[in-house]
Amino acid sequence: MSNHARAERHRLAELLAAAGPQAPTLCSGWTTGDLAAHLVLRERRPDAAAGIRVKPLAGWTARVQEQYAERPYEELLRLFRTGPPVLSPFALPGADEAANVVEYFVHAEDVRRAGEWQPLTVPEGLAETLWRRLPMLARLEAGAKTPVRLVLQHPDGRTVTVARRSADTVRIIGEPGELMLFAYGRGANAVLQVEGPPEAVAALRGRLPIGPID
Secondary structure, eight states: OOOOHHHHHHHHHHHHHHOOOOOOOTTTOBBBBHHHHHHHHHHHHHHHHHOOOOOGHHHHHHHHHHHHHTSSSHHHHHHHHOOOOOTSSGGSSHHHHHHHHHHHHHHHHHHHHHOOHHHHHHHHHHHHHHHHHHHHHHHHHHTTOOOOOSEEOOSOOOOOEOOOOOOOOOEEEEEHHHHHHHHTTGGGGGBBBESHHHHHHHHHTTTTTOOOOO
């Protein structure tokens, strides 16, 4: 059985180690040190991780993350490479693969694409996993923001309709990894093809970054 989360954890750890603790990322306002602290908090402090999604708890999450960020960078990377402790929800059978494939893929690209970067060739199995996860996550992430009917299209023609908010349709075409990055607000650093009426594309661009456009 493939374990894409394990492979992406390793790739992300290697990118973080190569970048050092002060490198920029695509996570607004975060250095690589901040990102490493977030990753460790997420699987080692479930009491604080809730604030990642629940706004009333965000202040507590930020304080705990700051405490982690004060630790030596090498220690954070060691903890991340080690994986979740026994009592972490992420240590349950299957939880790592279910919860972390997209998380680690996106954050690995947050590090890799923060400077000069080349297009990424994603292994076929991982690409298909990202495509299968895309409908739910794109509707959750991009669906709340798009002002237009939004269709995400795989190069082989398969589509995911994210929202139906107007008669105008914008179609975003790209590899599954690029579409996932777009859904998570990283479209300015993704390889995408965009089709639709200029006014609809402009409205979408005002809510979700797009580019570069082929």
